[in-house]
Amino acid sequence: MFVLLVYVHVQPEHVEAFRQATLENARGSRREPGVARFDVIQETEDPTRFALVEAYRSRDAHRLHRETPHYQAWAAAVTPWLAEPRSRTTYLGVDPPDGDW
Secondary structure (H helix, E strand, O other), X not given: OEEEEEEEEEOHHHXXXXXXXXXXHHHHHHOOOOEEEEEEEEOOOOOOEEEEEEEEOOHHHHHHHHXXXXXXXXXXXXXXXXXXXXXXXXXXXXXXXXXXX
């Protein structure tokens, strides 16, 4: 399993538009065969901050995700709404179920 935590800080006036665009991207992402999980979470104390929890069956599945039309449309739409560039941390599953990595 290849997991990303993506951290996003959105300008306050764009929070609702970001939520809608990100939920649409999540729906498309969950239909990809290489995606095991794709969650969108919003911070309770600062609603301008979000995290995306993305779990892929392989590193290649993540590469393919970034090539999808729904991801590319999302990235183009939300980038101008950000208060700062996205950041991320990556993880590998400790116990890969199929030895994929």
